[in-house]
Every structure is written in C-alpha cells, then in structure tokens.
Amino acid sequence: MIPAQFDYVAPTSVADAVAALSEAGEDAKVLAGGQSLIPVLRLRLSYPSVLVDLRRVSELRGVREDGNELVIGAMTRHADVITDPLVRQYAALVAEAAGTVADPAVRHRGTFGGALAHADPAGDLAAVALALDAQLVAEGPGGRRSIAAADFFVDYLQTALSPDEVLVEVRLPKLEGQWGVHYEKFNRTAQAWAIVGVAAAVRQENGSIVDARVGLTNMSSTPVRASAVEAALRGTSADGRSIAAAAEHAAEGTNAPSDLAGASDYREHLARILTRRAVSAAAGV
Amino acid sequence: MTRVSMKVDGVVYEDDVEPRRLLTHHLRDGLGRVGTPIGCDTSNCGACTVLIGGESVKSCSVLAVQADGEEITTIQGLSDGDWHPVQKAFQQHHGLQCGYCTPGMILATVDLLKNNPSPTEEEVRHGLEGNLCRCTGYQNIVKAVLSAAAEMRGEQPHPGSFRDADDKTGVSA
Numbered sequence: 001m002i003p004a005q006f007d008y009v010a011p012t013s014v015a016d017a018v019a020a021l022s023e024a025g026e027d028a029k030v031l032a033g034g035q036s037l038i039p040v041l042r043l044r045l046s047y048p049s050v051l052v053d054l055r056r057v058s059e060l061r062g063v064r065e066d067g068n069e070l071v072i073g074a075m076t077r078h079a080d081v082i083t084d085p086l087v088r089q090y091a092a093l094v095a096e097a098a099g100t101v102a103d104p105a106v107r108h109r110g111t112f113g114g115a116l117a118h119a120d121p122a123g124d125l126a127a128v129a130l131a132l133d134a135q136l137v138a139e140g141p142g143g144r145r146s147i148a149a150a151d152f153f154v155d156y157l158q159t160a161l162s163p164d165e166v167l168v169e170v171r172l173p174k175l176e177g178q179w180g181v182h183y184e185k186f187n188r189t190a191q192a193w194a195i196v197g198v199a200a201a202v203r204q205e206n207g208s209i210v211d212a213r214v215g216l217t218n219m220s221s222t223p224v225r226a227s228a229v230e231a232a233l234r235g236t237s238a239d240g241r242s243i244a245a246a247a248e249h250a251a252e253g254t255n256a257p258s259d260l261a262g263a264s265d266y267r268e269h270l271a272r273i274l275t276r277r278a279v280s281a282a283a284g285v
Numbered sequence: 286m287t288r289v290s291m292k293v294d295g296v297v298y299e300d301d302v303e304p305r306r307l308l309t310h311h312l313r314d315g316l317g318r319v320g321t322p323i324g325c326d327t328s329n330c331g332a333c334t335v336l337i338g339g340e341s342v343k344s345c346s347v348l349a350v351q352a353d354g355e356e357i358t359t360i361q362g363l364s365d366g367d368w369h370p371v372q373k374a375f376q377q378h379h380g381l382q383c384g385y386c387t388p389g390m391i392l393a394t395v396d397l398l399k400n401n402p403s404p405t406e407e408e409v410r411h412g413l414e415g416n417l418c419r420c421t422g423y424q425n426i427v428k429a430v431l432s433a434a435a436e437m438r439g440e441q442p443h444p445g446s447f448r449d450a451d452d453k454t455g456v457s458a
C-alpha cells in the first residue's frame with residue numbers, strides 16, 4: 001500500500017527540526033526509524049503534511065554517562081542499545097527488553113526514542129522506562145524540558161509531547177551493584193508483541209529485598225507500575241515464597257485490555273505469573 | 286519530488302522520487318530490481334528484506350528518501366557469477382518450496398552469519414524470526430543456514446548432505 005502524499009525535510013540539528021515542526025503546524029510529524037510510523041502511513045491511518053526526518057541529526061544518536069545518569073539519545077537504534085557497553089553495565093534491563101523487540105531487521109531501524117514516543121502500551125521499552133524512573137528530555141520552540149516517565153505516557157499512543165517538540169534523550173539513573181534485573185515477556189511465537197510483559201529490578205542487602213521496581217507492559221492504555229507488588233517486596237526476604245506472595249498483587253490497579261490475544265482476566269493472570277518469574281529472576285532465586 | 290542517490294547492487298542511481306515512495310517500490314518499479322518481492326505489506330513477513338550498509342531491513346518499511354546516500358544489496362547483487370554460499374546451501378538443502386520468502390530469507394541469513402558465524406540451531410531460528418515461510422516448516426531452512434555457516438567458516442560440508450539440524454559440526458556422516 002502507498003502512503004498519502006506528504007512533504008519531507010531532513011534537518012541536521014535539533015534546533016532546525018524544532019523549527020521545521022513549528023513552521024508546519026499540527027500536521028507535521030517526526031520520522032525516526034519509521035518502524036511504527038511507516039506502517040501507519042501505509043494503512044493511511046495518519047495524514048501528516050510534512051515528515052521531519054531525524055536521520056541526519058547526529059547529536060541524537062549514542063549513549064553517554066552524565067554523573068549518576070546514563071543518557072540514551074532518542075535516535076539510538078534498538079540494535080545499538082542492545083550491544084552498547086554502557087547500557088549493559090548501567091541499564092541492563094533496557095538492553096534485555098530491547099533484545100525482545102520485534103526482529104533483527106526492525107531493530108536495525110527502530111529507535112529507543114521512537115518506541116517511547118509512539119507509546120504503544122504493548123511496546124516493551126515504555127514499561128522499562130517507567131520502572132527505572134526515566135526522565136525524558138524534549139526540546140520545543142521554548143527550549144528544553146524534562147518529563148518524568150510517570151507523566152510522559154498519557155494514554156493509548158499518546159504522550160506529553162506537544163506536536164512541535166522533539167524527544168531528545170532519555171536519562172536513566174544508573175543501576176548497578178546490588179541491583180538485579182529481568183524482563184519477562186509472554187508473546188505468541190510468530191508475533192513479537194507482548195501479550196503481557198513485566199520489567200523488574202530489585203536491590204538486595206543481606207538476603208532481603210530493600211528496593212523493588214516493577215513495570216507492566218500491556219496491562220492498561222499506558223505502561224503501569226505494579227506499586228502494590230513493589231510495596232509488598234520491600235523488606236521481605238528474597239525467597240520464592242515471599243516473591244510469589246508479593247506477585248499476587250500484580251494486577252491491582254490495572255485496566256487490562258481484552259483483544260484477540262487474550263481477555264483482560266487472562267492478562268491479569270499472566271501479570272501475576274510473569275511478575276513472580278521476573279522478580280525471581282531479578283533476585284536470582 | 287526529492288533527489289536521492291543510492292548505490293544498488295554496485296550501481297549508483299540518481300532519481301527524483303516522491304517522499305512517500307517506499308524503498309521496495311523504488312527498487313522494483315523505479316530501478317527494475319524485481320528480485321525483491323512484496324509479501325505482506327504489513328512489515329511482518331520479511332520477504333522484501335534487503336541489506337542497507339550490510340544490515341537487514343524490511344524495504345516496505347523504509348522510504349526511498351531515507352535510503353539517500355546508502356549502499357543497498359538486493360538478492361540480485363549478492364554475488365556476481367557464482368552463487369553465494371548461502372544461496373547454494375538453500376538449493377542443496379531444499380530450503381524453499383514456492384520461493385517467495387527466499388530472497389529475504391537469504392539476505393537475513395547473510396546478515397545473521399556476519400554477526401554470528403557459528404550460530405546454534407536456536408540462534409538461527411531466533412535470528413530469522415522476522416522472516417516468515419509458509420511452505421517449508423523451517424526445518425530445511427535451518428539446515429541450509431547451518432550448512433552455509435559451516436562452509437563459510439571453511440569447514441566445507443558435503444554438498445547435498447542432509448545433516449540433522451542439531452549437528453553443528455558441518456561434517457556429514
């Protein structure tokens with residue numbers, strides 16, 4: 001299928017991209033890897049007047065350290081995120097989840113920022129960003145602002161970005177030392193998208209869990225934190241029984257969709273099981 | 286119209302294209318490289334896979350304007366003259382039936398083996414998960430990939446041998 005007509009610009013700086021977006025008005029769209037946007041255009045579910053392609057904006061690519069934070073440029077491709085040594089060291093959960101996204105060809109094009117800006121609740125990286133308390137940095141005509149992941153994902157395919165803003169980078173607090181992480185995903189074989197996914201990070205001291213973060217994929221119209229599980233985990237001993245008991249709270253406060261892949265009560269069941277597995281793996285039990 | 290220049294199978298082409306033109310249409314309709322088939326048109330099946338800068342991509346999910354300045358390899362440019370070891374292995378091991386998925390399957394395999402010259406069967410199945418085949422049940426595709434890997438490592442598997450897919454030695458009985 002062939003997309004409807006649009007104009008195309010490929011600026012070389014964030015400032016020029018923002019200028020192109022504000023000049024074009026509401027109907028302009030950012031093009032990153034195109035792995036979500038091009039299918040949408042092909043199905044004519046969207047009719048942008050202009051695409052502002054970020055492929056030549058080199059400042060948006062790459063991973064760096066900034067004090068206690070790891071900074072991932074929005075245009076860093078999934079394939080590069082997975083192999084990046086800094087990501088593996090300080091945000092292994094991101095690398096692990098990115099490795100489950102789609103297939104190698106899609107991961108060669110799709111970007112970290114694009115996956116977050118697309119805000120598909122079935123996407124794997126949003127729950128991870130939420131669980132890790134990521135800060136998403138956006139630039140618009142008025143300058144830069146930082147948006148907490150908890151405020152970034154507004155609704156199904158909707159974010160806090162305004163149409164003239166570019167997502168520039170994602171800042172993640174470094175996790176290492178006593179932190180263990182795991183992303184547990186349940187999907188049909190020939191379809192990469194998660195029916196449910198669980199991102200878990202736990203910190204242990206002397207056999208007890210002292211801190212826990214759990215994010216859920218596809219359990220609501222946005223990614224959600226399993227706060228009740230986190231609260232139940234804090235202070236418990238890191239053993240199978242305690243983790244299983246805490247995981248029973250996984251579906252609390254969620255609003256799981258029902259679709260061809262599963263009814264909402266099935267997803268709630270999956271959330272409990274996968275949370276137990278994810279936290280157990282993260283805790284090494 | 287936007288001016289684009291790309292090297293396809295060793296030849297540089299300059300063209301004015303509509304920004305909405307998909308790379309797959311540009312290759313087929315613009316440049317006559319019809320060896321790249323269009324399968325599902327939904328980004329899922331991988332039949333239209335080509336290499337951009339040596340990396341597999343689904344050409345239905347790339348705009349021609351995004352390939353400006355890039356070097357592209359289609360199945361027609363994978364080798365000149367003799368077949369590529371992966372092509373040979375697909376023939377020898379019957380890694381195809383109707384053949385529609387084959388160009389994409391072969392190019393995805395070339396990329397896979399570049400990154401992992403000694404894959405396990407599991408890694409082959411995982412590495413080709415973006416390429417769907419409705420005929421073979423994948424068994425012979427996996428055999429072909431493991432055999433091509435062995436040959437490319439210089440282990441010279443016996444031509445036409447039907448090794449078990451879990452035999453990674455490349456040496457046939």
Ligand SMILES: Cc1cc2nc3c(=O)[nH]c(=O)nc-3n(C[C@H](O)[C@H](O)[C@H](O)COP(=O)(O)OP(=O)(O)OC[C@H]3O[C@@H](n4cnc5c(N)ncnc54)[C@H](O)[C@@H]3O)c2cc1C
Pocket residue numbers: 029030031032033034035036037038039054074075100101102103106109110111112113114115116117118122123124125161165166167168192193194328329
């Ligand atoms: C076959 C297939 C299977 C997939 N399976 C999975 C899966 O299992 N899990 C998963 O998580 N994802 C999956 N995806 C989606 C994949 O992760 C995409 O890469 C991602 O959703 C979009 O990233 P992109 O860079 O391609 O963005 P694009 O498609 O270019 O853009 C997506 C949206 O985000 C906006 N946008 C992008 N970048 C920016 C930016 N820097 N600033 C502002 N707005 C921006 C665009 O305007 C657009 O609205 C799959 C995709 C395909 C085609």
